[in-house]
Amino acid sequence: MTSTLVEADRTTRPYAEDPDAVLRALRSSADGLTDEQSAARLAQVGPNRLPEAPRRPALLRFLSHFDDVLVYILLAAAVLKALLGDWVDFAVILAVAVINALVGFIQEGRADAALSSLSTMLSLDANVLRGGRWAEIDSQHLVPGDVVRVRSGDKVPADVRLLEATNLQVEEAALTGESVAASKSVDAVGTDAGVGDRSCMLYSGTIVTAGRGLGVVTDTGARTEIGRIQSLVAGVEHLQTPLTRQLARLGKQLSWLILGMAALMLVIGRLIHDFALDELISAAIGFAVAAVPEGLPALVTITLALGVQQMARRNAITRKLTSVEGLGSVTTICSDKTGTLTRNEMTARTVVTHDGRYDVDGIGYSPEGHVLLDGRPAPLDVHGDLRALVEVAALVPDAHVDLQGDHWTLVGQPTEGAMVVLAQKAGGGTPGATRRGAVPFESATKYSATLDELPDGTRRVHVMGAPDRLLDRCTTQRTSTGAAALDRARWDAVVDELGGQGLRVLATARRPAAPDEGDAFTEVGHELEFLGVVGIVDPPRPEAVQAIADCHRAGIGVKMITGDHAGTAIAIAREMGIVGEGHVEALTGTELEAMSQEELRQRVEHVDVFARTSPEHKIRIVRALQSHGEVVAMTGDGVNDAPALSRADVGIAMGIKGTEATKEAADIVLADDNFATIERAIEEGRRIYDNIRKSVVFLLPTNGAQSLVILVAVLAGLALPLTPVQILWVNLVTAVTLSLALAGEPAEPTIMARPPRAAGEHVVSRSALALILVASATIGAATLFTFLLEKDLGADDGRAQTTAVTTLALGQMGYLFTCRFLGSSSITPRVLVGNPLIWVATGALLVLQLVFTYAPFMHDWFESAPIGLRDWGIALAAAVCVFVLTELGKSVSRRILE
Incomplete structure (x- = not known):
């Protein structure tokens, strides 16, 4: 049975066949299926529900956040610390990796949740014809061939080919993007008709807004239109963002560089200086710890997380960190x-009568606005042509608008809502009018009408609908001098003109009611007076x-x-x-x-x-x-x-x-x-990327300078100016203070005047790489020079190393101001203002460095020692030199490489 139904669906398209052919293909009839037939089919095709989305276990999703080269380097640094026996340092580095993964795990939304959320769109029950009797059943028990009926307010329970339709309109915006409800009929359409043009089909999950219908179920569960969309979502390949690709590339380059330099150091240390093997291994581990940018993953994550908060304040809620x-x-x-x-709120924009063309201001369902003629309000007591049309707009629709909080909402059909709001803007309305009869809108006639008794006792038929259908029923048109013969050609041209502007056109007409017309009013007649047309649009x-x-x-x-x-x-x-x-x-x-x-x-x-x-x-x-x-x-x-x-x-x-x-x-x-929020979010995204780039350019010289100091010391046969634990200290304090300061940098004034960066552009440009090399050499040389100077002045290893660590920290502080403006000089008063985080981070660094220098427990943990004013003066002078030299290097590299 399953294969029969599937094959029938592939060889015939229900929307392109007449109802009897569809029933035959589905082996059903207008009387529906018997209980036995439905049970047999249900056992073969399965329940009418979407398959549950496959979800990876939470543990695997958490572990996936470790699948990054930079994180591998971070974990390798932790392993090296464990090999050294520094378990505290091992725990700290491992904690950085775990926190990085936790932030990503918590922040990121998962697209597979979209699959499960689709199931909430399905109807819970269905009105089905079983064994010749109507019954209310769980919609999961529907099968192809079942005959079901729907009415206004129902959610369509499956994909259905209509057999009968009475004034049936269905809200399909979620599937088709159409801004108004679609009118439905039984007539077949072409085989090439898209979903939005299949007027004889109802689709699972859509909402019936008016009328009633009877149809045969053609598809259930995964084979419905919603099920097909679910499979598309499930099969979509998810792409990495440019930053993700660039950081992965940077991590691989750094890993090869670290391995190469460590190997070179081992060879030279062994062959030239004849170091003992255990000393060389210890030095190599110290070099690796110095070179690994363990703060980089956390820095990028924190910068993105701060960006998420900033974007949320600008009404852009981020579900995935890297998407920022x-x-x-x-x-x-x-x-x-x-x-x-x-706005998805239909709005009357233009009114055309025989006597004039009126503009309507205001947008949406808010009744605030006016009807204007030549830019000035058009009062109804002066413009009788407009008053006649507005009377139809006020009396025929069944819709109304309500103020909920500060937002106007529509109850009823969108096009009718546009006419009601038009009448309110024009100041029209007939509060004393009484409706004596009505002809509801039908897709076959494409108009609706009311028989109204006005306050003065006059009784009229008012009609509103498709222009061609009303023009076919009109013999006269209203003019300033009274009724005149209908100018069909002129009105056809007006309708074409408005349609060419993207407007949905509604026509209005009226006639006097016959004395014997009353509650049995069912026919609008063919002697109508054409009043004019209204151009309606879903406004931008x-x-x-x-x-x-x-x-x-x-x-x-x-x-x-x-x-x-x-x-x-x-x-x-x-x-x-x-x-x-x-x-x-x-x-x-x-x-x-x-x-x-x-x-x-x-x-x-x-x-x-x-x-x-x-x-x-x-x-x-x-x-x-x-x-x-x-x-x-x-x-x-x-x-x-x-x-x-x-x-x-x-x-x-x-x-x-x-x-x-x-x-x-x-x-x-x-x-x-708000689409405008996207533009603001793009600006925020550019700012965040700029700040990540600045942070990377700032952070890498810390590792570059440290590894350079150790490398030069080993190659020159000197004692290590920095111990691995002191290196870790500098990495940690700069990562939690100075590095984070750049995350608060404001957007540069020209940020939205420049074109988007190339997708393949590296996070570290050529000029930035040159600056990193200059800063690494400058900070490293200053640190090594300070250590050697202190030793030459008679300081012991503890004092000399503490001064070197202080020089390294203060040198990074000087370099921080260079990184604030990568594209211009930082020797400007602007470098001191605009980002208060700079001064918070600088103060925090100085406090931490004072603790490192003078707290006795730090002397035990990090082998530091108190230093005097002379030592601070040397370190501060070195930091000033770092700022000046890196500014010079930045200027030269920009001129040569950009």
Whole structure:
């Protein structure tokens, strides 16, 4: 039975076949299945639920955070400490690695949670025809061939081919991106129809907003449209961010460098200076401990975590640490239209009557705004043509808007809500009117009507609906001088013009009611008076228009990917500033379906509008852009966006109107559903990356200088100026004080005026590498010189080493100010202001170094000794020299290498 149903589904498309053919293919009938048939099918096809998402055990997910070359180096340093017998140091280094993994484990959201969240969209029960009787059953027991019925407010329990439909409208925005409910009918559609055009199908998890329907279940569980999206999310390959790739590359380079230098030191120490083997091994371990940047993983994690907090304050909630930096490297934003670039609140924008064209200001469902003629309010007592149209807008709709807190919400259909708000803005309304009858909207007629008794006793029929259907029923039109013959050609041109602007057009008409019309009112007639049309749009977010302009100035492309029609999408894209006023090329889902991936790859960079797209299309578009080296951010709010959000370098979900599945698949959730927040988050991401780069450039010379001191001492046959435990001390105090100060650096003024960095750009640029080498040599030379000077002045090893450690710490402090401005000189008063963390970190370092120097227990642990004013003076002078020389090196390297 299973194979029969599957084969039938592959050879026939339910939406392209008539109902009888679908019933035959499913071996069912209009009377549904018997209990025995349904039980047999249930045993073969399984329950109507989505398979549970496979989840890795928590332990494995935690251990995955150790799978990094830099962490391997960190663990190797801990092992070396254990070999030395320094168990306290071993515990400290291991704790750094564990804390790093814990922060990542706690912060990161998992896309596999998106799979389980999809199940919450499924209906819990279904009204099914079994054995000739209607029954309410658990929706998990539905099988293909079952006949079910739905009504307004129901959640569709499975994928269903309609057999009957009465005024049926379904909210499918989560699947299709359509901003208004879709009208449904029984008629078959073409075999190439996309999900949004399959008017004879209902899809699992969507909501019936009006009417009722009867249909046969075609697919259940994993074979539904939602199930297919689930499989797409599960099969998406998750990509590393540029920072992750760069740090992995840096870790490998450092590991090879450390191994090479340690081997060279062993050979020279043994062959030239004839050191004992145990001394050489001890020196090599000290060199490795000095060279390993054990603070780097923690530093990057903490910098990203601070960035997460800062982005949260800017309404961007980060679910994955590395996505903070990834957002800063974005080169292209692929944005859904409905609810992301637009408000998902239908708004009347233009009113056209015979006598004039009126503009409507205000957006959304807030009734604040006016109807304007030539930029001035148009009072209804002066403009009778407008008053007649507004009367229809006030009386026909069943929708209304309510103020909930500070936000206006709609109860009813979006287009009807737009007309109600239009009437309120115009100041219209007939509080004394009484509805005597109504003709509800039907997809077959595409209009609705009411029979109203007005306060003066006049009784009229008011009609609102599709322009072509109303024009077919009108014989006259309202003018300033009264009724005149209908000018059909003129109104067809107006409708085409408004449609070309991406507006959804509603027409209005009326006629006097016959004396005998009353509660039995069922027909609007064919002698209507045409009043005019209203152009309705899902308005762009005003702040998003500015944000798109800012993105373009920052070298970031913006592409619209929507389930809406191409004409509407292009009109909105023009209004948003995504495309210009000339000819705009748009690709539709049908065209994408006919393209190979290579053909799409060749065209994707030149197309900014993609319309009538499916989830697979969105993934293909993202992949095509990534094949050009683009770092892609994908925004969305519907279930249909979840697979593409998972595939993108950075997935961004809407927090208010987004589905749970979308939020779980995303890396970042916008708490305010505001596209402008993306632009601010990109700026924050760039700032964070800049600060990580500054921190890396600052931290590496600490290890470089330490390893250089030991290497030179071994090669020259000298006593070690620093012991391994003293090296660990400097690494720890600089990592927890000075290194963290750079995480608070403010964004540079030109940060959003420069293009995105190249995806393959190394975190350490050539000029930064030159600065690291200069700083390592300068700090190392100052430390070694201080040690030798102290020994020459008669100091013992403890005092000389303590002065060397102090020089190393103060040298790092001087170098910190150099790293504040990598692209410009730090010899400026600005280096002293703008980041209070600099002074907090400097003060903390000095306090810790005083404890290291004068606390007796530190003398026991770290072999330090008290030093005098002379020694402090030598260390401070060396630190000033480090600042001056590294500034000189920075200037020279920038001129030569950039």
